[in-house]
Amino acid sequence: MIEVIGLQLIRVNNLTKQYKQRGGLPLIVLDNISLEINNNETVGLMGRIGSGKSTLGYCLLRLISSFSGEIYYNNMRVDQLSQRAFRKQRKKYQIIFQDSSSSLNPIFTIDEQMREIISYYEIVSKVKINNFIDSALEEVGLGYDKKERYPHELSTGEKQRVCIARALLTEPEFIVLDEITSSLDVINESRIIELLKTIKQKRSISYLFITHNAGLVADFCDRVIFLENGKILFEGDKTESLDKIKSYFNTHEVSA
Numbered sequence: 001m002i003e004v005i006g007l008q009l010i011r012v013n014n015l016t017k018q019y020k021q022r023g024g025l026p027l028i029v030l031d032n033i034s035l036e037i038n039n040n041e042t043v044g045l046m047g048r049i050g051s052g053k054s055t056l057g058y059c060l061l062r063l064i065s066s067f068s069g070e071i072y073y074n075n076m077r078v079d080q081l082s083q084r085a086f087r088k089q090r091k092k093y094q095i096i097f098q099d100s101s102s103s104l105n106p107i108f109t110i111d112e113q114m115r116e117i118i119s120y121y122e123i124v125s126k127v128k129i130n131n132f133i134d135s136a137l138e139e140v141g142l143g144y145d146k147k148e149r150y151p152h153e154l155s156t157g158e159k160q161r162v163c164i165a166r167a168l169l170t171e172p173e174f175i176v177l178d179e180i181t182s183s184l185d186v187i188n189e190s191r192i193i194e195l196l197k198t199i200k201q202k203r204s205i206s207y208l209f210i211t212h213n214a215g216l217v218a219d220f221c222d223r224v225i226f227l228e229n230g231k232i233l234f235e236g237d238k239t240e241s242l243d244k245i246k247s248y249f250n251t252h253e254v255s256a
């Protein structure tokens with residue numbers, strides 16, 4: 001068998017996260033999770049509400065700490081890095097949340113918010129910032145006339161596009177998409193999915209796509225991981241997984 005070296009982008013070994021509960025047993029939110037995500041792969045992460053999907057995404061980006069297990073990016077162990085050392089790596093790994101309104105700062109224009117990130121990471125020189133922001137907005141289908149607006153002056157779909165543009169500024173290799181289309185109507189949802197596909201093709205990004213929508217997984221993902229109570233219940237190729245997901249929801253009447 002020929003091994004393709006360097007295919008793996010992320011490797012997680014035995015990730016466990018628990019919260020202390022007052023006067024009781026600890027609440028185990030992630031229970032010994034091991035997984036891998038390859039370069040240029042879209043992995044769907046499904047499971048009922050409270051199954052640990054967001055927590056897994058947050059651990060991967062070290063937005064929450066004090067978990068046990070190992071996380072590797074490009075064969076480099078990152079869970080033991082200091083926050084400072086991880087910050088240098090951090091720009092390669094991004095997350096976009098469901099609620100674009102609270103992800104954006106209401107008191108700054110889109111231009112100001114993007115400018116701040118570009119300066120922080122020193123992405124381009126000052127003279128190039130204007131053009132850089134214009135083309136970042138263009139890539140997500142927003143005219144540059146939108147950049148002087150405040151978040152409340154944009155529609156939900158436009159705000160989510162701004163969040164995508166902002167995440168792309170640092171040229172990430174990996175993006176966690178945490179239910180990012182859940183607040184959108186069906187038309188905007190499918191437009192955002194098409195946009196994410198185009199971006200992936202152009203930039204070779206891997207996505208962890210958290211969703212409760214099996215139809216979107218069928219359309220968008222290469223592979224599926226399904227969580228139940230913090231454990232991987234099953235994972236695999238999307239065609240076989242979708243049958244399992246269907247029968248899971250037929251036997252568990254509670255919605256995702």
Ligand SMILES: Nc1ncnc2c1ncn2[C@@H]1O[C@H](COP(=O)(O)OP(=O)(O)O)[C@@H](O)[C@H]1O
Nearest residue numbers: 019027029047048049050051052053054055056
């Ligand atoms: N900061 C926290 N303290 C205690 N419990 C938490 C905390 N954050 C999440 N949880 C619990 O962890 C479980 C998983 O939550 P989450 O990862 O948000 O699930 P999902 O994204 O699949 O809906 C839930 O039971 C939730 O209540």
Ligand SMILES: [Mg+2]
Nearest residue numbers: 053054055178
């Ligand atoms: Mg969640």
